[in-house]
Amino acid sequence: MRTFQAVSLGVSIFVVGCSQDGSQLKNGTAQRGKPNKLVQVKTTAYCHTERAHRGYGKSNAVDGRLTAAEFNSAAADWSRFPVGTKFRIVGSNRLYVVDDYGAALVGTNTIDLYVPSRREMANWGCRRVTIELLEVGSYQQSLKILKPRCRIAYVRRMVRDLEHQI
DSSP: OHHHHHHHHHHHHHHHHHHOOSGGGGGOSOOTTSOOEEEEEEEEEEOTTSGGGTTTTTBOTTSSBOOOSSEEEEEOOTTTSOTTOEEEETTOOOEEEEEEOOGGGTTSSEEEEEOSSHHHHHHHOEEEEEEEEEEOOOHHHHHHHHGGGTTSHHHHHHHHHHHHHO
16 A cells, blocks of 8 residues: 555656646745745756866856755756756755756756766766755846857747746
């Protein structure tokens, strides 16, 4: 019976998570006495030494450093998970903050998790996980950072989506 209940709960979380499209995250911040919002996402991992990131080194999109410390860096489509969004993967104590973005993430419900080594990147692979949103970042700040970068097509798409939401 417990197995059935666990499977039912897992399916319920999956269905609710899949119905989320990021635009509903504006009010997803935790409120005192209320549980944080759970969202199912696809995750991948990236490292500063992989080919697609070599040109940026350990820099993130907000002129800071990619980190694997108290809050680990994560990249996402900022029109779904705006800059500054803080979350935890359910079942893990590791905390993340969205401080980067990437072309392959735009228009998807995928979050790229920063790891400091290629070995950790390969070990993570691609996983569907449930995240607990601890704090939703700023759509306005995301737009402010992205607007001057509109010469890049995927950035223009995030800006268009952000302007539509705001």
